Amino acid sequence: MNAVRVIQPGMMTTVQDLGRPGQSRLGVARGGAADALSLRLGNRLVGNADGAAGLEMTVMGGEFEFERAAVVAVTGGVAEVEVTRSGGSGGGERRAPWAGAFAVRSGDRVRVGPVRRGVRAYVCVAGGLEAAVCMGSRSTSIAGGFGGLQGRSLRVGDVLAIGDDVGVARAEGELAAAILERALFGNVLRACALEASGVDPKVILWVWSMTFLVESNSDRMGVRLRGAGVESGASLEASGRMISEGMMHGAVQMPQSGMPIVLGVEHPTTGGYPVVACVAAVDLPALGQCGPGRAIRFAKVDHATARGELAEFEARLNAEVPGR
């Protein structure tokens, strides 16, 4: 059978593609890979279109058995990748590259170790993974309980078919690794400022100057931050809740707790907390790699700069590892 079988799903592994934009009026955020760059790059390495579905692993990696020969790439957070042969002749294990395409034979298992830098790793398979298309996407909405495989994270024994839209795999492993190194693991997130009425200017100054730590209860819906040194309770009380507004991926919300929440890829589509900044699109993949204990701060960029730096990044990406 042309399929991948889940041997170990790790902490949380889901089927993800580039999400379902255009459904906000139904309360559905775009979703898809929390670090879309890594999924796109992984797909390019194995010869897929950017939006083919792959697996998003969280923190602990995972192990998957291939029931046919395939070309595979593991991208995203940095992790050990091993290919083992289950039983039969020619057993043993071999190291496979992170951020490079490699071939597996029928019966091989790909084991991705704990994610050492970042928080999410991706497995892309030539041909893409098959899952029912739901509202225009194969991605799993954890918040909504739909998409992917039955709207849930994968379990031991789950089987996903491999598609047959196979292109030409690429050999730019080192370039790909360098792209991910540059894009994902810095401690600065570029962001655009917003005029949030009712938020104490001291709080705004604090957001732009503080180095925050990512909290452990962060997830695909939001990255929760903790920082020291603002008399937050008093200064935020005046802001209170505002009239609910449309929310965006990357919005830096200031709830009454006084600690910012940066909205993730499966964010609530509307919300009533003041928003003081929005992470620029070019750094949304890095936001998707923000895990517990990581230190981050925000760097203010204006809108034109944010768009310019994204265009520059994409041009270099397309030159170094072209899409299909």
Add this chain to the structure above:
Amino acid sequence: MGDDRFNLRWVSERHLRIGLGDDMTNETQRAVWAACQRLRAVNAGIVDFTPAYTSVLVAFDPLTLDVGAAEDAVARALEGLGAMDEGPQRGVEIAVCYEGVCGPDLEEMSRLLGLSSAEIVARHTGATYSVSFIGFAPGFAYLSGLPKELAVARLAVPRTAVPAGSVGIAGEQTGVYPRATPGGWRLIGRTPMVMFDASREDPSMLEMGDEVRFVPMGLAAFEAAMAARTEGAR
């Protein structure tokens, strides 16, 4: 920029906020619906739009965005925007069981509001609600029109699990939980209807602009409907 009916403000390098009023009024809400209807016909690289009480947030692809052209296209689409062109409103009836385990907070609310359970149900089913917009979570309808005498504070301690289809009240809002989640709304009833199903052609039971009425159903009918649902899913 804009005329006096709306103002445009870029809130990120890729999001344009259309402000349609400062307060939550019926007129502003109707302008939001009308604006959304018009935005659907605009093809200027719009990726998504999110309606709310007084605004619409429009998302663009930052790689292809031409700021001036986007503003012009949106402003042109909203030209002469009035409350008159929101189009036909659908009427949707939601069957709700207010009995027994379906309405666990009715008794407490009765004490808090000084109304009998029957009076609370009569007022809740007697009103017509309007879907301001769908937001927060998939298929969650922000309903306006709750009779003022039913307004009640949230639970001091939110429940860790509220079953899907629960009908609740929080402050001056009433709504239906599309999915089992934790929640602090006071629960007065439950519908067997599936409010959101991503596999349906129209995933959300409700859409912005709908007129909604809650129709009471007995416990036996509720249980039969739930059993039929399980049967159908098999």
